[in-house]
Amino acid sequence: MNNYNNDLLNIKAFAFDVDGVFSDGLVMLHPGGDLMRAMNIKDGFAVQLAVKKGYPVGIITGGNSESVRKRFERLGGKDVYLKSSEKTVDFEDFLNRNDLQPEDVLYMGDDLPDYNVMSMSGFPCCPEDAANEIKQISRYISGKKGGEGCVRDVIEKVLKLHGKWMDGEGFHW
16 A cells, blocks of 8 residues: 555546545434435535546445435535446446546445445455455555545545645635
8 A cells, every 4th residue: 555646646536435435434223214424524525626627526435315416516526326226337337438448447345346346446445444455455545434534535535645635726615
């Protein structure tokens, strides 16, 4: 995992799992049957900034929540894959839609359903509290847990290396 900054210089896009990455993996059951998640606002800020800077940002999740779709669309995300039973298929679609190669994409996941897609991506990474199998294949393990700013951590690292973090647009939504 040492010396990953050179690899981050080549990143052109981001893709993320949702539960366990944007959220802490805990869900509350709403009386209407929907699952409710808490998400870190700083992760959301980093996503919208990356989109503003021209980075494709996608989510690939096994969940099927309209509220998750709406949140990412409000942040500017156009590549939202819900109910993904085979994440590698949706990852390939994300690549094709954005004219990317696998090595162009940082993918953050936290558990076994992310293993195959992480193995395909150019820069697999995970939150601090990811499953051990996921940690073993990650080039970077964030010091932040899922739902506690791990998304912001990796986006900020890339944008800083690219000189796009504190250049004016980062001071407003």
